[in-house]
Amino acid sequence: MKRSLLFNMLFVLLLLAMLPGGMALAQEENVLVIAIPGDIETLDPPFSRFQRSNETNLNIYDQFFRYGSVDTGLGYSVADTGTIEGASVESWEWSEDLSSIVLNIREGATFNKTGREVTADDFIYWFERAVGTESGTLWNVNTANIASWEKTGPHQVTLQFSQLSPWLFFLFRDQSQGPMDAIEAQANVADDDPWAARWLAKNDVGSGEFYVESWEPGVAMVLRANPDYWAGKAFFDQIVLQVVPSSADRALLLREGEVDIAASLSTDELAALEGAEGVKVLTVPTRNQMIMGLNVTEGPLANKLVRQALSYAVPYDDIIEGIFGGKAKKSAGPVPVDGKHHDGSVWPYDYDPDKARELLAEAGYADGFEFTLDIASGVATTEQIAVVLQAAYADVGVTMNINLQTAAVFGEQLGTLGHQAWMRDLLWYVDDPGYTGVATFRTGGITNWMGYSNETIDGLIVQMNGTLDEELKAELAREYQRIVSDEAPQLFLADMPFEIAMRDDIHGYVQLPDNLLWYWPLYRE
């Protein structure tokens, strides 16, 4: 009888052991729930414009390169922009004269949905699609000075440059720069959609750390970890991107443990969550600057002395303490305080209303003048800063009107130089003063929304971007910062931190330069 019982028990145990995963003895999956404010826009990286889509694409496509990271000892790591690691490109070799580069594609990496191996053909298709779609990806290709690309092996592509390419690695770790399954994409083209943009907006064909398991628009997107990812499977088997439009709800759900991470909370909500049981708030320095741009082409703002006066009249400490709760850093010029080759010694401005009045008098505006600051509605921080500035400028006799605009009007007027003055943040995800210079302070630069033009600055930018000698670049950058600070086409109001709230058992956070959340290194402990 006893023997029979023992036999039966062994038999049952054997049966249980043979059960497939997901049944009686299944291990619980590691699931990370992230509350996000709105739906994901598109899964087609070149067309991704908003933070949520950028973040999703970063995690489902395997970019050409990635940054290394450094543990800060403060409970998070930061991307080390000085260390470039391979991702879908495993290794690379520059030509001696730096006019070309050979990219060796990681062998054995496969696309998540089809299981096909990633090859040079997928990379060539990616470049062709960049040109064909004329999307932001093409802008990256052009800005990296890539003149041509060629398949030089089944897992090798060679790029030729039209001139030195100082930002190749920075630009090609961007979320839009990851190979896609060319065969799958081409199988879904339409007569009026030769690049399958409509299909790819809803379907992922990447080889990244995760892939899309399900997507209920307006409700949630579920990502599943790639079990064969070349760097190893992520800790979390599943990432749930739960749409929760109300930020008050996101904060409450985090506090209640219903979600693990709450994205895009207001400063007040983050402050209220600090100290809440089971919740931690990470405050991480970034290269995101709050900037007030001045249209230098006409009126009082065309006068350098006036712009300097406005810079002296900014109550920097009030902004940092009153609006950012002391968590922002005082800006000191066009290169963020934590940016490469920043030199604070050439930044002349502190809050000095007397000096501001003096400069205004010298400029012929002793009785003050009036101008309008345009800001996009719905951004609480810019509205708060604008009110502080309005009071400070009134104190030196300058009347600043605040004009709230819809995002579309604001964006249009930036592009057409329609603002007298504007305020917004600019995040410098490429950590190079030459890049910020070419975008913002070069004559006709893409974000030169001030109409600023200075031949010396244009020359310095060309020189900075024409050298890989970091010492020389630092020297050039110093002069560049000195001139831009002196001419003050922009007022640098604060270097803002990035804050994110999560459950205190979530670890492994890595701060990326573009403030996107990278899911792969996260784990629960």
Add this chain to the structure above:
Amino acid sequence: MLDSMREWGFFLLRRFGFFLIALFGVSVITFTVTHKIGNPVYLLVGTRYNQEMLDNIRREIGLDRPLHEQYLRYAGNLLQGNLGISRFSYNPVLEDIGRRLPATLELSSWALAMGVLWAVPAGILAALRPQGRMARLADLAARTGVSMPGFWLGLLLIFVFFAELHWFPAPLGRIARSIGPPQYVTGWYSIDTLLAGDREAFFSSVSHLILPALTLAITTSPSTLQITRKRMQEVLQSDYIRSARAFGLPGNKVYRYALRNTLGPVITMIAMTYGYLLSGTVLVEVVFTWPGLGLYAVDAMNHSDYEPIMGVVLLSSGFYLLVYLASDIFNALFDPRVRTEL
């Protein structure tokens, strides 16, 4: 008989004509306003563009044409049932609306039912005993409902019933994530789960519905309550009810007559409230993460996506106008004078 039919024919033609003119007016206003709030091209390209890219997008979405030409093209598409393509979701707007509409319809219908079930009896009781407890309670509830913003009440209910008491699930959509949506039949989860015979899913969908529906019911039912009470009081004081009482009709019968005469304006008000609910759930949908038309419109506004905004506004206006049309026809059925009015 012929005269009456002719009268009805003219009446319906006139009302339907007004309906079309109003709809045309709405389409012109919506189109003009959305196209005057800014050029979305710069938002579409982000910060990585050149002039050629700008021109291409402008041409692609037709913004290089004069405004009247753009409108004519839009109106032509409308007549073919084409509301355009969302530049955020990349779907035809009609398809997006079709997917979101059942969620809004379900929420609005539940809210209406909850509101009516409370407001009509409360209004009647308050009218019967103007100094009674029910009348005072009705006053209080009506004032509270009118003065409290829906989104704030929603947050309050979430805080109390989810965060503090844990009576209801987290405000995360229409059904628990672990259960998932039922097979599509009507698009109403509370019905589809029943049809599927899935009790757990049914209770989950209903528990997700109650707080948002209650929020809407509290904030929209006061008008029904007030009109029921006022109309019932008027009827109770009317000559024919006084006569009925004088003739010694039993109380129940008198009240039944009074109720029947009260219901006309009450039903009209309920119809109006439903029209409002179908277009006015935006903030409550945001607070409860309810994936309906309101949330769709908010997403579209956040991304300056014209077509969905125009589509939702047009649809909401259409609902309203239909409700007014139905209300006119309903009134005409009971009051022949309405049929001859201009």
